[in-house]
Amino acid sequence: MRTLGKxxxxxxxxxxxxxxxxxxxxxxxxxTIVPGDAFKTRLASLxxxxxxxxxxxxxxxxxxxxWGAQVFLKREDLLHGGAHKTxxxxxxxxxxxxxxxxxxxAETGAGQHGVACAxxxxxxxxxxxxxxGEVDMERQKPNVYRMQLLGxxxxxxxxxxxxxxxxxxEALRDWIANLENTHYLLGTxxxxxxxxxxxxxxxxxxxxxxxxxxxEKTGRQPDYVVACVGGGSNAIGIFAEFIDKxxxxxxxxxxxxxxxxxxxxxxxxxxxSFGCVHGMKSLVLQTEEGQIQEAHSISAGLDYPSVxxxxxxxxxxxxxxxxxxxxxxxxxxxxxLCREEGIIPALESSHALFIGKKLAQGxxxxxxxVINLSGRGDKDLHEVMKHGK
Amino acid sequence: xxxxxxxxxxxxxxxxxxxxxxxxxxxxxxxDEETSFRIIKTMIDSGASALELGIAFSDxxxxxxxxxxAAHKVIENGFTVKQALELVxxxxxxxxxxxxxLLVYYNHIxxxxxxxxxxxxxxxxxxxxxxxxxxxxSSDEVLSAGTVNGISTIFIVSPLTRxxxxxxxxxxxxxxxxxxxxxxxxxxxxxxxxxxxxLTALIASxxxxxxxxxxxxxxxxxxAHAEKMMASGADGVITGSKIVDLVAKADPAKxxxxxxxxxxxxxxxxxLVKV
Numbered sequence: 173m174r175t176l177g178k179x180x181x182x183x184x185x186x187x188x189x190x191x192x193x194x195x196x197x198x199x200x201x202x203x204t205i206v207p208g209d210a211f212k213t214r215l216a217s218l219x220x221x222x223x224x225x226x227x228x229x230x231x232x233x234x235x236x237x238x239w240g241a242q243v244f245l246k247r248e249d250l251l252h253g254g255a256h257k258t259x260x261x262x263x264x265x266x267x268x269x270x271x272x273x274x275x276x277x278a279e280t281g282a283g284q285h286g287v288a289c290a291x292x293x294x295x296x297x298x299x300x301x302x303x304x305g306e307v308d309m310e311r312q313k314p315n316v317y318r319m320q321l322l323g324x325x326x327x328x329x330x331x332x333x334x335x336x337x338x339x340x341x342e343a344l345r346d347w348i349a350n351l352e353n354t355h356y357l358l359g360t361x362x363x364x365x366x367x368x369x370x371x372x373x374x375x376x377x378x379x380x381x382x383x384x385x386x387x388e389k390t391g392r393q394p395d396y397v398v399a400c401v402g403g404g405s406n407a408i409g410i411f412a413e414f415i416d417k418x419x420x421x422x423x424x425x426x427x428x429x430x431x432x433x434x435x436x437x438x439x440x441x442x443x444x445s446f447g448c449v450h451g452m453k454s455l456v457l458q459t460e461e462g463q464i465q466e467a468h469s470i471s472a473g474l475d476y477p478s479v480x481x482x483x484x485x486x487x488x489x490x491x492x493x494x495x496x497x498x499x500x501x502x503x504x505x506x507x508x509l510c511r512e513e514g515i516i517p518a519l520e521s522s523h524a525l526f527i528g529k530k531l532a533q534g535x536x537x538x539x540x541x542v543i544n545l546s547g548r549g550d551k552d553l554h555e556v557m558k559h560g561k
Numbered sequence: 562x563x564x565x566x567x568x569x570x571x572x573x574x575x576x577x578x579x580x581x582x583x584x585x586x587x588x589x590x591x592x593d594e595e596t597s598f599r600i601i602k603t604m605i606d607s608g609a610s611a612l613e614l615g616i617a618f619s620d621x622x623x624x625x626x627x628x629x630x631a632a633h634k635v636i637e638n639g640f641t642v643k644q645a646l647e648l649v650x651x652x653x654x655x656x657x658x659x660x661x662x663l664l665v666y667y668n669h670i671x672x673x674x675x676x677x678x679x680x681x682x683x684x685x686x687x688x689x690x691x692x693x694x695x696x697x698x699s700s701d702e703v704l705s706a707g708t709v710n711g712i713s714t715i716f717i718v719s720p721l722t723r724x725x726x727x728x729x730x731x732x733x734x735x736x737x738x739x740x741x742x743x744x745x746x747x748x749x750x751x752x753x754x755x756x757x758x759x760l761t762a763l764i765a766s767x768x769x770x771x772x773x774x775x776x777x778x779x780x781x782x783x784x785a786h787a788e789k790m791m792a793s794g795a796d797g798v799i800t801g802s803k804i805v806d807l808v809a810k811a812d813p814a815k816x817x818x819x820x821x822x823x824x825x826x827x828x829x830x831x832x833l834v835k836v
Binding site for chain 2: 173176184185186187188189190192193196331332337338341344345348349350351352446447448449450451453456458460461462463464
């Protein structure tokens, strides 16, 4: 490989030898095809004309008045497919097409990445198969049906915790067996190099737009940028442009599930330890002996027992800080956005909204806060209805 | 005897007898500690040339459904990594000479600490460690711990490993080369005759690069498969999923005799063919 994709002590390449030829091929394609004009022109046109970029940066006046800070929402929920996942899926699907692959496979938790892959596969004529934990298929039924409508085969994953981590295992196993004609379209900034860097590359457009948009609206850069973190792709996507702008505070929000003092959470950055899973070194929820534990969150998209290696690195260096919101807190923010602004957010993004509110009502009073509204909540109606209100 | 010598001694005597090596695999602690010991004892008593023993991991990406299920059962039973190593030590007491390799995922090594893991493995009589998710470029992290404790570091070569990778791999490898003889994860599914026909060239190129013996694994479950691998130039075979499957399906009262009769067939197939 050209590099090992390390972020400090995190990241790297920790996969079976049988997968190495595919990672070498992918790294080479990422280094040579992606910077080329043919790729760039085609992706830019797809993002604009097909997916609907740029997405708006919306000054949420009702929330701003209520919370006491200037709140801006980066509207990735308005992207085709209903979440930021489309940025990465289109990028990687186009890359696999140009690499001559016939088939893409993917894991999905909430189903948003699966849907984004299903759309991209249909558009570009790639056979698409998605691995999804049985538990997640149950709580995100509409997305399962959407994928099927788009011509994708959804494979239920019945091993382990039957959620996202097991879906990744199954997708990796499929890739190991079929790497000659198949690209594994990993949906987050995790996994072995080059995935964390490549997914960041395709998601950084969120932050590039947000930075230019807020400059245009307010004449300056924001004081805070807030995003939810499961694997961490929407957060890295919006953080990337601001990492060098040191006056901007970067805040990631992890799922605290039923509380950090219970064993039902997904707060990997807060409570995980150094380990190795899914091809990377990162922070991991694990037993003392190194068995990977199950994460818990009301939102399937945040239900992951590890996290993208760059987040672990940003936490260690202090460039970003990581807070958490419980299931209940995310739900309260979900309802508040519905009623105050007429926007139904994804439960994932609702975690970021809750911490945005807490900041606005505390240290960030009167400041400007950009919150990444990474997806829309239509897929979550079933889950929200179960909780009443 | 320094532990690394066990591989050397065993492979050398097989070579002299013109016999192929048979290396059965099972998951330590599966289906329970006592039965696991009996399975391993049966392997030794039935003529296994060496053993490959797996430590159960929650997320075994290189393994197919049979070994996954076994690993999950071990974890569910609460059988720990520490107990797995103690079981290895018990096997070593039973047989002082059989070479034993561990198949482990890297997170278990990290959790214990690389130095400590290899030290402990050495104390338990382990001869080799194959880290399923540690490719050659990331292997610096374990090589010196292997050397210090006299433990061979086993590496995998696959049908898609290109020549420059092969050179890097053999530079780090000791003990033997684990040839993944077909694409995919561990399992007992059908082999592809067309792909098998290309193994001869692959094994020849490995042999050109290293004097280490080449043992073929993945999808090797019958005496015919073993003969095919030997005819392609391999020095022996590794069989895992088939064994786990056989034990899982066997009548517990007859498990040892059924396992033994299977193992002996494999050993017999390997005894016949080396040219």
